[in-house]
Amino acid sequence: MSEQPQFTIRVDQNKFLPEGGREVHAIVSVESTGGPPTAARPAAAAAEVIIIDTSGSMSYPDAKLHAAIAAAQAAIDTLRDGVNFAVVSGANSASMVFPAQPALVPADANSRAMAKRELSRLKAQGGTAIGSWLRLADQLFDAHQHGIRHAILLTDGKNQHESAEELDAVLARCTGRFVCDCRGIGTDWEVAELRKVSSALLGSVGLVADPRDLVADFQAMTEDAMGKAVADVSLRVWTPQTAKLRFVKQVMPSVEDLTARRTESGPQAGDYPLGAWGTESRDYHICVEVPAGEVGKELRAAWAKLVVPGGPGRPEQVLATGNVLALWTDDEVQSTRINPRVAHYTGQTELDSAIQEGLQARKDGDLDTATARLGRAVVLADEVGNEAITTLLRKMVDVVDLATGTVRLKKNVDKADEMSLDTTSSKTVRTRKGEG
Amino acid sequence: MTEDPSVTKPAELSCPICTEVVYAGEDFCEACGHRLNEDAPSPPPEGFSPPPREGLTMKTTPSARTAGHEAASSRACTGCGQKAIDADGYCEHCGLRQPAERDHIEIELPGPGTGPGGDGAAKAPAAAGASDRGKRYSRNEDAIALAVHAQGVAAVVCDGVGSSPHPDDASRAAADTGVAELVALLEAGEDPESATRAAALRAAEAVAALAPSPSESPSCTYVSAVTGPGSVTVGWIGDSRAYWLSPSPDGGAATEAGTESGGGGEGDDGPDTAEFALSEDTEDVTELGPPRQLTDDDSWAAIMVAQGALTEAEAEAHPNAHVITAWLGADADEIRPHVRTFTPGGPGTLLVCSDGLWNYFPAAEDLAALLTGPAGDPAGDPLGTARTLVQHALNAGGRDNVTVAVIPFPGAAPLPTPSTEHDR
Incomplete structure (x- = not known):
């Protein structure tokens, strides 16, 4: 197991509440430092699956498919040696582009060249069934559940060849199994649909209006994935038994309501999955409703902890903690100040x-x-x-x-x-x- | 039995909520009704060391005894009663931050013959004190220390100067040093006035020694009180005060008929408001009758009043009212403690306090009036009186730390010998 990067949690809030005040707001900033992998701190194990839409519409115009192939090739070139990867093509169903068998193979000069060659032979044909593509990706990641697991999904159309229920079922199965960044090319795809996928899989969603921009975008996404040092990070939030956690939202780099993602992790505590982390910082807005306290009383209204799994057979690790406090005061100057x-x-x-x-x-x-x-x-x-x-x-x-x-x-x-x-x-x- | 009354032996079992003494086998605390541990009540937590000297009994809040983390799990939350206090001092159940050691402190100085395992006919405590963070400040920067000496009681109250760094360290150092020096000097045969002066100077040195540099000087006020046979000596620097509180002539407070010259001296000597010894000690001995303030603040307000520039009410309302003109600290001018000795004409109570109390009740008569009712037995229950006075200050707003020491006078007979601290 490689050494963990350094994480810090910072809490910004006005802890002062007026008499009778019950709502506590705080911005919890999580930052990891440590820089790129070094000899002393080798890169984390990583797995990457690239999913390219090869439905018939990808050849109207032809430039879309050509751009998708070039982008996937650029992504493959960005993979570190040793990263386990595969390329999947998606239409009415998913099929392996490289390798031929449904498995991941380690990246090296040879496997990269073979994958790029297979990509260049792709033809566009058939419909769009995103759920079936994700199901294959999930299967590929199965043997690689420890380490960074990242997928890129590119599509140009609506999910027409399976039901919304089918897609929802696949998303429920894949949640927490891998992170997926989604890209739509052209304007015939549905933002809300793709956002549903990226949101469930803790990734980003983006529009690539001009096919020529796709190569740079894929490169950036892959570089970002390669920069992740630790997978499956969770924000654990403890609250007093008498309190109610109103919401937990990611607010930086984008707004994402995590409230419903909670899984109970202990007495009065729940975990919110954050996905994989590199050298980056993200901010979370936590709101807790506490019982009104007497002036002078101080409460820990929430206790935020950054938790990572400890690897096979090892206990989880708490990498950083921060307190969200409530302190009742009769000084209005203090209690009315908004952070x-x-x-x-x-x-x-x-x-x-x-x-x-x-x-x-x-x-x-x-x-x-x-x-x-x-x-x-x-x-x-x-x-x-x-x-x-x-x-x-x-x-x-x-x-x-x-x-x-x-x-x-x-x-x-x-x-x-x-x-x-x-x-x-x-x-x-x-x-x-x-x-x- | 000449059982040593100090608490150098293992401490008594006590209720985790209200600290009242409880006995093995009791299911509920007699005082507050809290359900006691089903198992045998826990021994004193590790890290609870006996007070450094005999007679200096620290009866503190439950949390204060367990400031060490190793004892954390045995503490009960002061909010919900669950024994789930984590290492950071928060309840893992309801989230309440537990009071810091100094947030609320109570001290009771046992009277002669009092002791655990005694015959149960405990005599009245010699003195008591209480100190509270108040409602506005995040920490208690006041400090209090009490001790018995061969002839009576010594008490020191200090109030950290908020504008200085680490005022809580300053007040703690001053109070501890002051009381230790007072007892040592008195028992070495020093007279109360010179002991008071020397102890204040030693306390000043201790505070000055805390300053890492001249620009960072932890500072505090200082007031001491020493009782002896037939006399009371006070010394001070700053605006913490000592008062003499006596029962009103028409009754109301507990009487102690038969001791000394009961009731004498009434009307002898009214509050001497003209006497402002801002730089000179008064060497004359004044007889004490009705309630009166024994100290005169080293403060801007006091100077204004003394010069006739402002009335007392005007001075207290002024923004500068709390500016003090003398303090202990490395940045202080030459320390010149004021010292006065008084002769009580009858029984009464010596009250030593920080401005957290007297801001709300500056007049001695008003303070005396607070001692009627349920807390009206300072001689029998000085801790109850101290608690009540602190509570009055909190009820009035609690804008500052509040600290009071209550010393009944004449008090019980002095201890036969002060040096019985030996395990047998």
């Missing part, structure tokens, strides 16, 4: 909701709601300093008055721009512009 980071991420969570609601209303033809919600989003994006989202929003709406959030929906909106806003709405920024 800036809590406010910042609350704003971005609301921004994500405003965009999602606005886009949905627009699709449903409820233009009043769409205008109001996207107008609110314009204000929030400006407030939190999320310039990427501001840029995308302005492709959807004309801003009449920024102060009041008065906007007009644009008449002609590029489908790719709309999908891009949809996939980007949950992406957050760490600090407002001009700060930090």
Whole structure:
């Protein structure tokens, strides 16, 4: 087992509550340091499965399939020596591209060359059944459950050749078994559908509008996966018996509500899966409702711990801990102060909701709601300093008055721009512009 | 039996919630009703060492005894009663942060003849003290120390100066040093006034020694009180105070007919508000009758009042009211303790306190009035009185740390010999 990277947990909050106050908010920042693998700290075992959509639509235009093949080849070149990998093609069902047998093989010069050669022979034909592709990937990862397990899934269409229930069943089976980053190419795929997959499998979702951008994107995803040092990290949250955990949300690098992902892990404690970690930091917003206490009383309202499995036959390890506190005071100056980071991420969570609601209303033809919600989003994006989202929003709406959030929906909106806003709405920024 | 009354032997069993003494075989605490451990009550936790000197009994909160982590699991939460306190001091059940050792402290100094395993006819304690963090501050920067000496009781209360670094260390060092020196000097035959002065100076040295550099000087106030046969000597630097509280002439408090000259001296000597010894010690001995303040603050407010620039009420309302003009610390000017000796004309109570109490009840008469009712027996139950006074300050707002020492006068007969601390 390689040495664990160093993890730290930092808690940002205003622990002071007014008399009778019950709601405790905190931003829990988890950061790991340690840098790239070294001789002293060898890289963690890793497994990678690349899933390429080869449904018939991938050849309309042909550039999509060619880009997908080139991107997968670039990803293979990015794999470290020794990483166990496979390439899968997906249509009405999944089939092995490389190796021929359903298994992973270690990356070396020879296996890379063979895999790339097999990729170049791919033809586009048939339909789209994403669940069946994931089922094969899951089977491939079966023998490699200790270590980093990462998949890339590329598709260009809707999941038309299996039922939503079938996909849900596969997702339920695969959750926690591997991490999957999903990419949609073109504009004929469904953002919500692919987000469901990436969200369940703790990965990202993204739109690659231009096939020419696919190579760089695959390379980046694979590099990121190779940079992971530890798999299956969990955030364990303890709360007092008299308290209620209202929510646990990832708020950086993107908004992801983890509340429903809880698995009980001990008395008054539950684990929230975070997937694999490299040298990176992520922030979580925790909200706990506690019974009101007397002035002067101090409570540990939540105890956050970063937990990793200890490897075969070894106990799990707690790598870092942090306290979320509640301290009742009659000093209003203290109790009314809002922690800036809590406010910042609350704003971005609301921004994500405003965009999602606005886009949905627009699709449903409820233009009043769409205008109001996207107008609110314009204000929030400006407030939190999320310039990427501001840029995308302005492709959807004309801003009449920024102060009041008065906007007009644009008449002609590029489908790719709309999908891009949809996939980007949950992406957050760490600090407002001009700060930090 | 001449059983040594000190607690150098294993401590008594006590209720984990309220610290009341309990006996093996009892299922519930007689005092608070808490269900006691089904198993044999636990022995004192490791790390609980007997007080350093005889007669200095620390009766502290349950958590205070178990500040060491090794004893953590045996503590019961002061909120929910579960024995699940983790190493960080939080209850694993309800999350409550357990009081720190100094958050709430109670001390009772046994009177002569009191002792565990005695005949049960325990005599009244010699003195008691209580100290509380209050409701606003995150820690208790006050300190208190009590001890008996051959002729009576010695008490020191110190209040850490909030604007200095580690004021809690300063007050602790000053109180411990002050009391230890007082007892040593008195038992070496020093007279109370010179012992008071010398002990204050030693305490000042101890505090000054804490400063890592001249710009970082932990600082505190200091007030000491020494009782002896027929006399009371107080010494102070800063704005912690000593008061003389006596029963009102029309009764109300416990009477101690038959001791000394009961009730004498009433009306002899009213509160002497004109007497402001800001730099000079008063060498005259004053007889004590009705309640009065025995010390005069080294504070900006006191100077303003003494100069006639402000009335007492105006001074107390001023933002500078709590600015002190003398303190213990490496950055202090030359330390010149004020020392005064008084002769009580009858029984009463010597109260030594930090400003956490007197901010709410500055007048001696008001403090005396608090001693009527259930806590009106300072002679029989000084700890009850100390607790009640602290509670009054908390009820009034508890904006500062609150510390009080309650010393009944004349108190029980002094111990026959002070040096009986030997295991047999």
